[in-house]
Amino acid sequence: MVSIDEVAKLAGVSTATVSRALSGRGHVSAASRERVRVAADALGYVVSSRASSLASGRTRNVGVIVPFLDRWFFSTVLSGVSSALMRAGYDITLYNITADADVRREVFATFLRRQRVDAVIAVSIELDDDETQQLADLGLPVIAIGGPNPSLKTLTVDDTGMARLATQHLLGLGHRDIAHIGASPEFDLDFHIPTQRRLGFEQALEDAGIAANPAFLEPGDFSVDGGFRAAKQLLGRPGPRPTAIFAASDEMAIGAILAARDLGFQVPRDLSVIGIDGHELGEFFQLSTVDQFPMAQGERAAHAILAQLEDDADAGTPGAGALPFELIVRGSTARV
Amino acid sequence: MVSIDEVAKLAGVSTATVSRALSGRGHVSAASRERVRVAADALGYVVSSRASSLASGRTRNVGVIVPFLDRWFFSTVLSGVSSALMRAGYDITLYNITADADVRREVFATFLRRQRVDAVIAVSIELDDDETQQLADLGLPVIAIGGPNPSLKTLTVDDTGMARLATQHLLGLGHRDIAHIGASPEFDLDFHIPTQRRLGFEQALEDAGIAANPAFLEPGDFSVDGGFRAAKQLLGRPGPRPTAIFAASDEMAIGAILAARDLGFQVPRDLSVIGIDGHELGEFFQLSTVDQFPMAQGERAAHAILAQLEDDADAGTPGAGALPFELIVRGSTARV
DNA sequence: CTGAAAGCGCTAACAT
DNA sequence: ATGTTAGCGCTTTCAG
Numbered sequence: 001m002v003s004i005d006e007v008a009k010l011a012g013v014s015t016a017t018v019s020r021a022l023s024g025r026g027h028v029s030a031a032s033r034e035r036v037r038v039a040a041d042a043l044g045y046v047v048s049s050r051a052s053s054l055a056s057g058r059t060r061n062v063g064v065i066v067p068f069l070d071r072w073f074f075s076t077v078l079s080g081v082s083s084a085l086m087r088a089g090y091d092i093t094l095y096n097i098t099a100d101a102d103v104r105r106e107v108f109a110t111f112l113r114r115q116r117v118d119a120v121i122a123v124s125i126e127l128d129d130d131e132t133q134q135l136a137d138l139g140l141p142v143i144a145i146g147g148p149n150p151s152l153k154t155l156t157v158d159d160t161g162m163a164r165l166a167t168q169h170l171l172g173l174g175h176r177d178i179a180h181i182g183a184s185p186e187f188d189l190d191f192h193i194p195t196q197r198r199l200g201f202e203q204a205l206e207d208a209g210i211a212a213n214p215a216f217l218e219p220g221d222f223s224v225d226g227g228f229r230a231a232k233q234l235l236g237r238p239g240p241r242p243t244a245i246f247a248a249s250d251e252m253a254i255g256a257i258l259a260a261r262d263l264g265f266q267v268p269r270d271l272s273v274i275g276i277d278g279h280e281l282g283e284f285f286q287l288s289t290v291d292q293f294p295m296a297q298g299e300r301a302a303h304a305i306l307a308q309l310e311d312d313a314d315a316g317t318p319g320a321g322a323l324p325f326e327l328i329v330r331g332s333t334a335r336v
Numbered sequence: 337m338v339s340i341d342e343v344a345k346l347a348g349v350s351t352a353t354v355s356r357a358l359s360g361r362g363h364v365s366a367a368s369r370e371r372v373r374v375a376a377d378a379l380g381y382v383v384s385s386r387a388s389s390l391a392s393g394r395t396r397n398v399g400v401i402v403p404f405l406d407r408w409f410f411s412t413v414l415s416g417v418s419s420a421l422m423r424a425g426y427d428i429t430l431y432n433i434t435a436d437a438d439v440r441r442e443v444f445a446t447f448l449r450r451q452r453v454d455a456v457i458a459v460s461i462e463l464d465d466d467e468t469q470q471l472a473d474l475g476l477p478v479i480a481i482g483g484p485n486p487s488l489k490t491l492t493v494d495d496t497g498m499a500r501l502a503t504q505h506l507l508g509l510g511h512r513d514i515a516h517i518g519a520s521p522e523f524d525l526d527f528h529i530p531t532q533r534r535l536g537f538e539q540a541l542e543d544a545g546i547a548a549n550p551a552f553l554e555p556g557d558f559s560v561d562g563g564f565r566a567a568k569q570l571l572g573r574p575g576p577r578p579t580a581i582f583a584a585s586d587e588m589a590i591g592a593i594l595a596a597r598d599l600g601f602q603v604p605r606d607l608s609v610i611g612i613d614g615h616e617l618g619e620f621f622q623l624s625t626v627d628q629f630p631m632a633q634g635e636r637a638a639h640a641i642l643a644q645l646e647d648d649a650d651a652g653t654p655g656a657g658a659l660p661f662e663l664i665v666r667g668s669t670a671r672v
Numbered sequence: 673c674t675g676a677a678a679g680c681g682c683t684a685a686c687a688t
Numbered sequence: 689a690t691g692t693t694a695g696c697g698c699t700t701t702c703a704g
Contacts, residue, residue, distance in 0.1 A: 001451065044449075046449040047450065048390075049451055049452045050386055050389040050452070051390050054384075068415075070408065070412045070415050075406045076405075078405055079405040079432065079434075082405065082430060086443075091429050091431075093397070093427050093430070094418060094428050094430045096418040100423075103422050107422075110382055111427060113380075114385040115385055116385045116386070225619075284591075
């Protein structure tokens with residue numbers, strides 16, 4: 001590995017000047033800068049992050065914590081984070097907090113404390129108090145996406161608002177018997193997103209003067225299969241049937257569409273279906289949805305972190321706030 | 337941040353002993369080891385990777401290069417890599433080589449040369465000669481998954497064999513008019529996987545003494561939508577229709593099933609469909625497939641890398657070789 | 673604008 | 689088995 005001394009020698013300057021020229025910190029004459037650039041190029045020199053970070057305290061590396069890697073939403077957010085960070089020259093270190101509780105504990109207790117990262121992005125993680133504290137103790141910029149965490153800077157989409165928007169769309173089409181697949185009032189106590197979406201659904205109904213029908217609230221685990229089973233319940237059992245279903249995720253909505261087809265219902269003639277997310281398969285299934293632009297969420301989180309990292313000036317409130325969402329009307333919803 | 341000196345002082349030993357006790361390298365008495373452990377614990381000390389790696393040359397960090405993050409197969413492989421590496425105490429730095437050619441170039445020219453990683457895992461990347469050379473120049477253990485690269489240690493699944501197995505399954509059920517969705521002979525020149533699968537398909541037919549019907553070869557881009565469109569072509573146009581479809585990926589197979597339903601065909605009564613991958617939605621669609629265990633592929637790559645990293649002894653040929661695959665028969669395939 | 677030199681916090685000889 | 693010490697390769701005062 002070629003080191004800074006070799007570059008300095010070739011460029012005929014000191015290592016200090018090489019460092020300044022390459023990092024852009026401190027003044028260097030245009031001439032020196034150019035000679036350093038040429039020398040570094042010729043030698044294929046790249047600053048050693050280990051030496052640089054030890055000396056400067058900066059790593060140019062951001063830690064990203066995700067709860068799942070193999071679910072579309074999370075990997076899409078991650079994709080956005082990654083592309084924005086890489087364009088800025090940053091590396092990203094990935095911490096996948098899966099089911100394994102031991103690993104999760106280790107991530108907060110050890111991995112993140114190795115001084116390997118300058119900042120942390122936590123994607124849709126429900127952090128307990130301990131974990132929140134451990135993140136704070138790092139003394140680094142931390143930003144969370146989703147699931148408002150009172151003590152963390154959070155980029156959050158208005159889950160209630162999205163759900164209301166989806167429900168209002170169905171109401172606007174004349175639907176009155178609308179079912180919801182997602183959280184059940186009993187089981188979602190500490191899981192923000194499903195609850196918020198259910199509440200938005202109920203608010204919209206209430207605003208329209210419609211009493212929520214408990215039989216039209218079906219739990220679902222956010223997977224295609226979960227949506228499928230929930231819809232089978234809603235459509236298959238005796239008693240009144242909904243004319244529309246609002247699913248708390250696109251994957252469940254797709255499951256619901258498949259279930260409806262399976263039972264001989266035509267979508268949207270016999271049943272309207274709408275979801276939330278903006279899933280890549282939405283277009284394929286002609287699914288109406290409320291898009292929350294997951295890729296953009298990741299990019300935005302990355303930019304917020306970069307802002308805090310680069311301009312030490314306004315580490316104040318950089319773009320932290322509500323994220324955009326948008327109703328996308330496709331072919332899965334129609335008038336009653 | 338608490339440093340090694342504080343731990344040394346509290347434990348009443350030198351920093352060298354703390355280092356030895358914590359890293360497990362060199363001899364330390366059980367008593368010292370325990371006192372160090374207690375002291376470190378009490379202070380919440382974690383070895384600074386920046387200092388440690390500068391001094392030792394080891395980072396305990398592995399770089400992982402993936403072509404996509406938001407496709408099920410890749411994120412699942414990554415998931416396997418990540419969990420195995422984290423269990424071993426390793427961090428992973430993620431390099432997502434997406435469409436952006438500039439970023440891709442930078443990854444090989446700069447990111448990977450920052451001395452941030454001890455080894456590299458490249459997941460299903462078609463590397464050109466330059467990139468292969470750049471990887472080799474790193475002087476680090478490198479392992480590739482998929483797409484046999486002659487000059488790299490590669491964990492590869494027998495794509496031709498998988499395709500043959502899938503096709504043989506259909507042949508065994510009495511099918512003779514079998515279509516293939518995947519590579520077209522003209523367009524897949526430098527893309528290994530689609531080609532290999534097509535070749536396996538053709539081999540199986542040939543072995544069974546069946547002439548391949550060019551009309552039964554339909555290109556597809558490995559997506560659900562691509563499979564859907566391809567199947568519509570195969571089933572919708574005038575002339576002889578296949579009784580079975582072998583799709584080169586599960587996502588295309590799912591698309592084919594949906595297309596068949598759309599056209600009023602019942603699967604498997606009117607059409608058998610089989611894919612490759614072991615996609616999580618396979619069970620939901622009752623899809624017969626050849627599972628290639630992507631999660632396990634990732635884990636295996638991780639273990640191979642760890643073996644090279646830890647036992648400097650046999651950096652020889654650790655488990656590099658063919659990956660397992662298995663025919664999973666579900667409800668989408670049946671006798672003619 | 674530039675150079676000399678003192679670390680950054682560890683690890684790895686080398687002694688003992 | 690343990691302590692002493694010299695770096696690892698940069699960055700950053702501090703002078704000039």
